[in-house]
Amino acid sequence: MSIPCIRRDPSGIPTLYVKDRPFFLRSGEIHNSNASNPTFMKEKLWPALKGLNMNSVIVPVYWELIEPEEGKYDFSTVETLIRQARTEGMKLVLLWFGLWKNGESMYVPGWMKKDSRTYFRAEKISGEKMTTVSPLCTAAVEKDRLAFTALMRFLRELDGEENTVIVIQVENEIGLLGTDRDYSPAANAAFAAPIPSALAAAVGKSGTWEAVFGADAGESFMAWHFAGAVETIAASGKAEYDLPCYANAWLRQSPWFPGSYPSGGPVRQVHQIWKTAAPSLFTLGPDIYVPYCADVMDEYAAEDNPLFIPEIRKDAVASSYAIYAFGAKNALCFSPFGIEDLALDPAQLDKPPMELMIALNIDPSAFDITGSRDCLAATYDLLAQLEPLFLQYRATPHLQACVRHGEVDYSAFLRFESYDLVVKYGPRMSGKPLGCCCVFELTENRFLLLGLNCTPEFRVKPGDGKRQDILRMEEGRIENGTWIPGRVLNGDEKMNLRFGDMPSALMLELYRY
Numbered sequence: 001m002s003i004p005c006i007r008r009d010p011s012g013i014p015t016l017y018v019k020d021r022p023f024f025l026r027s028g029e030i031h032n033s034n035a036s037n038p039t040f041m042k043e044k045l046w047p048a049l050k051g052l053n054m055n056s057v058i059v060p061v062y063w064e065l066i067e068p069e070e071g072k073y074d075f076s077t078v079e080t081l082i083r084q085a086r087t088e089g090m091k092l093v094l095l096w097f098g099l100w101k102n103g104e105s106m107y108v109p110g111w112m113k114k115d116s117r118t119y120f121r122a123e124k125i126s127g128e129k130m131t132t133v134s135p136l137c138t139a140a141v142e143k144d145r146l147a148f149t150a151l152m153r154f155l156r157e158l159d160g161e162e163n164t165v166i167v168i169q170v171e172n173e174i175g176l177l178g179t180d181r182d183y184s185p186a187a188n189a190a191f192a193a194p195i196p197s198a199l200a201a202a203v204g205k206s207g208t209w210e211a212v213f214g215a216d217a218g219e220s221f222m223a224w225h226f227a228g229a230v231e232t233i234a235a236s237g238k239a240e241y242d243l244p245c246y247a248n249a250w251l252r253q254s255p256w257f258p259g260s261y262p263s264g265g266p267v268r269q270v271h272q273i274w275k276t277a278a279p280s281l282f283t284l285g286p287d288i289y290v291p292y293c294a295d296v297m298d299e300y301a302a303e304d305n306p307l308f309i310p311e312i313r314k315d316a317v318a319s320s321y322a323i324y325a326f327g328a329k330n331a332l333c334f335s336p337f338g339i340e341d342l343a344l345d346p347a348q349l350d351k352p353p354m355e356l357m358i359a360l361n362i363d364p365s366a367f368d369i370t371g372s373r374d375c376l377a378a379t380y381d382l383l384a385q386l387e388p389l390f391l392q393y394r395a396t397p398h399l400q401a402c403v404r405h406g407e408v409d410y411s412a413f414l415r416f417e418s419y420d421l422v423v424k425y426g427p428r429m430s431g432k433p434l435g436c437c438c439v440f441e442l443t444e445n446r447f448l449l450l451g452l453n454c455t456p457e458f459r460v461k462p463g464d465g466k467r468q469d470i471l472r473m474e475e476g477r478i479e480n481g482t483w484i485p486g487r488v489l490n491g492d493e494k495m496n497l498r499f500g501d502m503p504s505a506l507m508l509e510l511y512r513y
Contacts, residue, residue, distance in 0.1 A: 011395035028339025048343035156241035175262020180218030222264025227277035313366030327401030370431030388481025451499035
C-alpha cells in the first residue's frame with residue numbers, strides 16, 4: 001500500500017510525496033463549520049472552489065459528529081467528504097477538531113462537555129474553570145486517542161489505496177487563553193515537580209520548571225503537556241495509518257505575553273519543547289494573519305521544520321506570499337483561510353467585527369478580497385506549471401525569490417553568477433499584491449523571471465568594467481516546466497521592465513559590452 005510521506009528529495013529538501021511523486025499543496029482552508037453538512041459541501045462549497053487552480057483543500061472533521069454517543073463512531077460525513085473530493089479531483093488535508101480548537105474545547109462531544117468531573121477543565125489562578133479541557137486530564141486524552149485512532153483506521157480502510165487524504169493536522173491552534181498555565185490541582189502538582197528527564201536532556205538543565213525556564217516557566221510547562229498529549233494521540237493514529245501529521249500555531253504576537261495568545265501552543269519560541277515531546281509530528285506550522293507574513297515564514301522555515309502554512313490571509317497579498325513561500329522557502333503547503341469566500345462579491349463578505357480583529361491582533365486588510373480571486377488563481381496556475389523547474393533548481397543559488405517584508409522594505413538585492421539584480425517593490429496598496437519576484441538563472445546570461453508589482457534591474461558585478469543590456473526579452477508562458485514564447489519585446493518595452501498586478505513571466509537574455 002502506497003502511503004503519502006515526507007522524505008528528502010534528491011536535493012535534500014524535505015518534500016511531501018504522494019504516489020511516490022512530489023506534491024506541493026496549492027491549497028485553501030475552508031471555514032470551520034462548512035464541512036459539517038455534505039449537502040452544503042456539494043451545493044455551496046465545491047462550486048466556490050472551481051477555477052482557483054487548487055490541487056487540495058484543508059477541511060475539518062469533527063469529533064462531536066464522529067462520536068456523538070460515547071464509544072460509537074460514525075464516519076459517514078468523513079466518507080462523503082472523501083468521495084466528493086475524489087469527484088472534484090482534490091486531495092485533502094484533514095483537520096482533527098478533537099480536544100482543542102483555538103485555545104478552547106469547542107468540538108468535543110456533548111457527553112464529555114457535560115462531565116467536567118471526569119474530564120476536568122484547566123483553571124486560572126483564581127480557580128475559575130475554563131472552557132478548555134486540561135491536557136493533564138489523561139481520561140480526556142485517552143478518549144481523544146481512541147477516536148483519532150479509529151478515524152485513522154477508517155481512512156486506511158477507505159482511502160489507503162486512493163490517497164485522497166494526504167496529511168493530517170492534529171488539533172487546532174492549541175493552548176490556553178487568558179492564563180499562562182493551568183492552575184488546576186493536577187497541574188499545580190506537576191508544575192512543582194522537576195521537569196521530565198527527556199526535556200532536561202534536551203535543554204541541558206534540570207530542576208523545577210521555574211528554576212529551568214524562569215519567567216517562561218508557565219508557557220514551557222503548558223507546551224510540554226499539550227505536546228505530550230498530541231504525541232499520545234498522533235502516535236496511536238499513525239500506528240494504524242502512517243500519514244504525515246503536524247500541529248499548527250496561533251502566533252505569538254502583540255501584546256506578547258502568554259495567554260494573550262494560546263499559551264503552550266507550538267509557537268517558534270517553544271519548538272524545542274514541542275519537538276522533544278511530539279516526535280511524531282513532521283512540522284509545526286504557522287497560521288498567519290499579521291502584516292509581516294514574510295517574517296513569519298522566515299522564522300518557521302527551518303532545517304528541522306519544513307514550512308507548511310495551513311492558514312494565511314486571503315487578500316491580494318496572498319499571491320505574492322505564495323510565490324515567496326514556494327520560491328524562497330521550499331514550502332510544502334500554502335493555504336489562505338476561508339478560501340470559499342473568494343467566490344463572493346467583496347461587498348458581500350461577512351468580516352469579523354472590528355473589535356474582535358483588534359482584540360486578536362488581526363490585520364483588517366487580511367479580509368479585503370478585492371482582486372484576490374483572479375490573482376491567486378493565476379498564481380496557482382503559474383506555480384503548478386513551474387514545478388519541474390522548482391524541482392530542478394531549488395537548493396541551488398540559481399533559484400532565488402523575494403517579497404516585500406514591511407512598510408520600509410523598498411527593494412531586494414539578489415546575486416547571481418555574472419549579474420546582480422535589484423528588485424524594486426511597488427507601493428503597498430489595498431486590494432493589490434505586494435512586490436515580489438522569483439528568478440531562475442538558466443544559464444550565465446539567460447533568466448526566467450516571474451513577479452508581481454515590482455521592477456527588476458540587472459547590474460554587472462562590481463569591478464566588471466563593462467555595462468549590461470537586454471539582448472532579447474520575451475513574454476510568454478510556462479507549460480509543465482517548458483517556456484512557450486510569445487512576443488519579443490525588444491523595443492520600448494525593455495526600457496520599462498516591470499511586473500504589474502497580475503502574475504506574469506518574462507524570459508531575458510542579457511549581454512555585457
